[in-house]
Each structure stands twice: as C-alpha cells, then as structure tokens.
Amino acid sequence: MDMPVPSPSILARKDRIVARLRAVLPADAVIHDPQEVLAYECDALSAYRCPPLVAVLPRTTAEVSAVLRICHEEGVPVVPRGAGTSLAGGALPTADSVILGVARMTEVLEVSFPDRFIRVQTGRTNLAVTAAVEDEGFFYAPDPSSQLACAIAGNIAMNSGGAHCLKYGVTTNNLLGVTMVMMDGRVVEVGGPWMDAPGLDLLGLICGSEGQLGVVTEATLRILPKPEGALPVLIGFDSSEVAGACVSDIIKAGVLPVAIEFMDGPCIKACEAFAQAGYPDCEALLIVEVEGAEEEIRHQLHLIMDIARRHNPVDLREAADADQAKRIWLGRKSAFGAMGQINDYMCLDGTIPVSSLPYVLRRIGELSRDFGLEVANVFHAGDGNMHPLILYNANTPGDQEKCEELGAEILKLCVEVGGCLTGEHGVGIEKRDLMEVQYGPLDLEAQLRVKDVFDPRWLLNPAKVFPLHVTASRRAG
Template sequence: MIEQPEPLHGVLARRDSIVAGLRRLLPESGVIAEPLRLKPYETDGLSAYRQTPMAVVLPETTEQVAAIMAFCSSGGVRVVPRGAGTSLSGGALPMEDAVVLGLMRMNRILDIDYADRCAVVQAGVTNIGITQAVSARQFFYAPDPSSQLACMIGGNVNMNSGGAHCLRYGVTANNLLGLKIVTVDGQIVDIGGAHLDAAGLDWLGLLTGSEGQLAIVTEVTVRILRSPEGARAMLAAFKSNEIAGACVDSIISSGIIPVALEFMDRPAIHACEAFAHAGYPLDAEAMLIIEVEGSVAEQDDLLGRISAICARHDPISLKVAESAEQSAAIWKGRKGAFGAVGRISPDYLCMDGTIPTSQLPAVLRRIGEMSASYGLQVANIFHAGDGNLHPLIMFDANDPSSFHKAEAFGADILKLCVEVGGCLTGEHGVGVEKRDLMGVQFTEIELDQQRRLKSAFDPGWLLNANKVFPLTAALRAA
C-alpha cells in the first residue's frame, strides 16, 4: 500500500471556517461539504485508494478559480485539481485536509477558428467533445486517450495524455498552443496564445504534464487538424512475440509509419476475443493491429506494402479490412480490452511503462516469469510504435494479499522498464501510484531540481501535495 501521510490537523481544525469562506466565493451549489455528497469525489480511476476531501468546490469561471486559490493559499489550505476523475495513477486522489477543485462545470467551447486551425475550450470540456464540435467540418483533435468519452481537456493537459495515434500525431503537449492558468496565489495568467512557440521560456511545455503541481489550468487553446480522407486497419498474427517484434522493426525500417501500431500478447488476444468476438486468431502468440490513413488508393498501397512485409515473417494469419465496418471489427476487441480483462478477473491494475521497442520480447519474457512467481495473470497491450506498454495485472480486491502482490508485481514491471532503458510512465502520469518509484528513474540531484522547480511555482507546496515526489524528501525541500 502506498503511504498516505497524516493530514495537517491545524487545517482540519479550521474546516468549518474554511467551508464558510468558500461559500462566500461561490453560489450555493458550488460548494459541497456534506459527507454523503462528498462520496463521489473520494477516489478516481485508481479506485483502490480513497480519501474523503474536506470540501469540493465547483467553480464556473476563471475568476472564481482565482478567488478560491487566493483564499486557499492565504489560509495554507491544500488544493487538489480534478477534471473527470479518470486518472489511473491517482492524480486526482483527494486528501482529508484538502479542497478538491473540480473543473467539470467549466465545460464550454469558447471559440473555434478553422482558418487558423485552433479552438479555445474550458478545462472541463471532454476530449471527445472537442472532436465532436469540429467533426461536421471534418476536423478533429488528435490525442485520443482510451478514456476520451469521459476525460477532460484540463486533465489531459495536466497528465500530457497520449492515445493510440501518437506515433503520427503526437501527445497532448504537441497539440497545444495556449493555456489560461491560475497561479497558486490566485493570479490569472495567459500562456502562449494562438501562435506557435514561445519567445521566452516554454511555460506551456513545462505546465503540460505537470500533474497539477504548478498551477490550475482553466482554459486551453488546442490545435485542430483536418481529418484524413479515410483510415483502415489490418490484423497480423504471429507464432511468437519475437517474430511480431521483428515484423514491427521491418515495417518501420521500410519507411512506413502507420498511424497506429498496436501489439497484443496471447492472454490479451484471448481475453478480447472472448469479450468482443472480433475474430482474433486464438492460436497466435502475438497479434498486431496496424492502421493507415489516406484515400482508398493510398490505403491500398500502404496496406499492400505492409502485408508484403508481414508475409515475410511467417504469419499465422493476415486480415486486411475491406471496409470501414471490417476496420471497426478489428478495433473492437482492442478497444474493449479493459472491459474484456474485467470479465475474466474481478479486478486488475493497468500499468503504464515505456520501453525501447527492441526490448519488447525480452521484457515480455521477464513479465511472464514474474507472473508465474507472483501467481497472478497478466495480459499485455503495447503501443508498438512508441514503446508504451500496458500490462493488465489481474487480482482479487476482496483478498488484500492479492492486491499487495499485484502492486508489488506492477512495481517490478516498472523497475524493469527503467532497467532496459525506458521510463516509469508513458501516458498515465506518476500521481500517487508511482510516487515512491521516482528514485528508480531519477537521481536525488535530478529530483531536487524538479522540486525546486515546483517550489518556484508553489512555494508552500499546496497544489496536489503528496503526489509525484517521494514524501520524505518532498518535505525536506519544502
């Protein structure tokens, strides 16, 4: 279990006056302090961890956010920003002594400019909401995390979210132009704008992925892109992870960068097939879903080249979609992977490390060995183009020892990712979940540098405390 430090009792003792102060800043419905109504906010996508916050505030304007921050910082009250609460790393986990600042009521699209290919949206607009707002004109917002129906752009900015198409379109950081932020002491600041690149220091780049440690994001200016003429997928199944890995290498070295290149291992194939009946080959050890874009002729050309490459790697089967419907069928299993694993196991942990892609076969072998020694099943889904690995570790939450084993297994996988040249998290963030592993990837000098950077924005360490940085040293630097 990841340690949750003692709350600040001095702050807890002032709870009533803090809530009263917040009520003076917001309309009646904007402050929640009744225990029963706080329930829905006590956890996020990492549901094994729960804490009831002191209060939840739901501002509707940037000015209200500024007033809340000025009030909280003057009183030394910690603040936990929250979008849709879909974080898989506990990024939005509340604390007993903290106010949760929910951005979900700031859900308006403020401006769409097709000529300049950008849109200004409030932090509580969902990821898919941006694409839906511009799809009639055949535009889209590129980053597409799995939680895109629910997750909000403010959270995407804070976690620098990715998705299945980042190999072609980049992650959140590569698709932003500007932010409106509120500093810890309640100042409203515009960062960037509708133009490309900063002239001074790249605050936009630093704030993206800062996990709520530096400021509150209230508005985001995103780039929107014209949709390709079309997209189509193919499926290739192989006799071993090694062969599938070699096939990925051959595709990349041929000069083709598919827009998506997804790898599933045998347990993942079986789980997804049982759930979605997508026609996945059950005799395969590994499977690739490969998607290309362009006109029908361009798709034919690229899928033809890729099929020829796959054919040289002794495939068990190759299936090229002939239509959008067949493409959707190929994706159906992969997109339902989390639900599928949920059906075979009462609970699972979704891990998120990145490895150099050449290490995949060796890493899967080691994960297999760990799976045997922990006695827990694991299914692996992998963004094969960019090296982002998602092992799904299955356990039983009703059995505390099973959960502890799953956490230890997960930590071992992440340490392995760092050992082979990768990192602890590719797109889910550090949050609470990987906080205590930061020392595996960074030296104390490097962590201290990051802590001083945090202190430059948030001298009192009031923003999303007890996350990202290991606890003891965080206190020292503060």
C-alpha cells in the first residue's frame, strides 16, 4: 500500500507546530511524544500502521477550528478520526500529519421528542446516541456492527449502514444537519432539524466524504420510535441459489423485513463450532427479522414462511419468544468472532444487485479455489451488501498479499455485475486503488473538483479515497 512520502519540511517544523497547537488547546489535548502517538498509528485496518506527527483531542468546535486554522497556515495534512474503528483505513495517518480526534466530544447538545431529533457532538458513540433517547421509547436507526465503539463522526464520514438498512436506510437518510469546520478554520452550519435543504444538498455531499471535505463536530440526527417488538425466522437451504430466489420472492411479496441476513456453508459451520447456536448443517441460511406488535409479527412471519416453504427449505424455525430469537441471532452476531478464532481474515464490503447473488457466490467459490484461500460469506441479503470474509494466515509470508489480490478480484466481480466496491465501510486506503474499476476518469474528476471547492489545498485526509496517481498534481501544492 503506497502512501505519500512525508514532507521533510513539515517533519522539521514539528516543534513549532506542537507549540502552536499547545497555545490553543489544553496541555492534555496535544499528544506529540513519539511513544504516545503510537496509539493513533492505525484504525481497525490494523495491517497498515504509521504514527502521526501529532494527535490532538479537542473538546469544542472552537478548538477544532483553532487547530485547523493552524494546520492550514502550516500546510500540514490533517487526518480526522472518530473512534478509530474504520475497516478501510480511513483514519490511517501519514508521518507528517496531525490526527484530529473527536473522541472527547461526546456531549448531547439538544433533544426534542416532539420534533424527533437529537443534536450531539460527533465523538459520541452510535449506541450512546440511542442510550440518550431510549427511555422515551426512541432510537437512532443506523446500526453498524461496531456500534458500541464507533463514533457518529466516523458514521457520517463513511455513511455507515448496518443490518437494518432495508427498512431504516443508512446514515445519510437519518442525518438532518451538521456543524462542520472547514480546513481553513471556518465553521459552517449545514441543514438543521428540518427535512430538506433550501439550496444544494451539501449535507448529502458531506455525508460519506470520508473526512475529506471538513471535520464534522456536531450532528443533528433523526430519532425514531422504537417498534413494539421484533422476531426473526431462520430458514436453511441446500443451495445458495434457492436462498437467493427466496429473498427475492419475500421482497416481491410486499413484506418489508427490517433485516435479511445470509450465511453460506463455511460461515454456518464456523459459527456453529464457535457459538453452538444450533444452526442446521446446510449450504445457505437466512435470518429474516420483522417488526411490530405480536400479531403483526406473526402475520408477517407466516407470509415469509409460506414463501420459504415453496423453496423446499431443509430447516425452518420461527422464534417463539425473545429467548429463541436470541439463539437465532447468536450465530450470526458471532460470525466475525468465529472467523477470527479460526484464522486471520479480511472482511470485504462490496454490494451487488440481489438478482446476481447466485452467480456472484459461484464465482467467489471459483476464485477461492484458484487462490487457495477459503472464503466465508455473511451478508445483508435484502440490500445486496456482501461481506465475504477471506481467511488467511498473517504469519505465512505472502498470504496477506494473496488475500488482498483475491479481495480485489471479488470487488471487481461486484462492479462487473452492476454493484459497487463498498456498501458501508468506505473506500479509505483499502479500496482506493480500485476506484478506477468502478468509475471512469470524468466520473472521478467530478468528485475531485468537489474536494477542490471544500479543501483547495488538499490537506484533509488527502491520501484516501482516490488513487494516488490521480490526485498527485492536486496534493503537490
């Protein structure tokens, strides 16, 4: 993975930069000791590491503005960081960069139940947003699997999704407004607790821009009333193809489940060994969850089970109560842990049209054999967001490179069938060099021009999202 060569001039100015930052922040908010900055050398894509020049942990928008103003004047690249849970390397520093972490900005600023929104500082974790409103029967809908740890700042940067997107959408569909600090320190308010933009939809542009357009310090989020209840049904099939057809039929029937999760044979076996959830031994497993009151849930589950029966399932289990529901979810929720116990793994995130599911799974199987690396598939089937897990051994020389090559082939396959490289994790550095597979030169140029408008000097997270050779001339300045 190439990263830009650090600027010798910036490295030489470290003392001055630290002194200037210390002048505008409390002493404990500027971390510059070479040992201490190691805590910021990577995010959840831990195969890549590089300690930053300095890390700062401001507590207010004004402090963020002061930091950015200084970095702008000094020409120092800034890498914004939420909780550091990015799987795409979105918060990977360069040696000449300042890590701007919002982890200390966790306040709830305003809650309105009649207007159904909450305004928070963006260092607050996803789950802590729900915690602030759940006593009144509300929740914040996007639920990335890292929701216990991940910060709203990162959710906005990556436009995070989760298991329940089919019904509730992703971050961009639940974000009403932001306070954002531009690279030159200016503070802009975009949107607010209302439902549309008067002019251009800058909010929609900022969400998912991977910290390249500004640093979002405060966010107004839509909150929703919690459903009365939710229960899943588990359906086992002896082929992925049939499971895919069943998903399509459920959707066509007019049932809109909150989640349709899919696991393939290797994944089922690993989860079963790890969590003993009592899963059937089969080739494909669906967990379909519906919401509502007791009778509504039963009605929908029966519709789903009728459809499933037409596809000759090898197993069909309706959760009778919360306890059984928990058992059904147990295996799925421990999938990543189960894989981690067997091996190192790389988690992909490509999205495909649901109709291509059987073809894509077959091709992944072939690629897996060609590369000699096992792939287990677990994903959100309702919206086509795949999570193939490539198993490898980090201690075997050459295995990681081979794994990355296989990952690239699988993502190219996703694009080939009409899908995309990343459904919810973001591009970061991980998929940066594949952007030209999905987009042509003019498509990319249009995106680069957007960054030119927000950050003309290309100082914000500059080595991410786009292939380095495409951004070289812009970053040079």
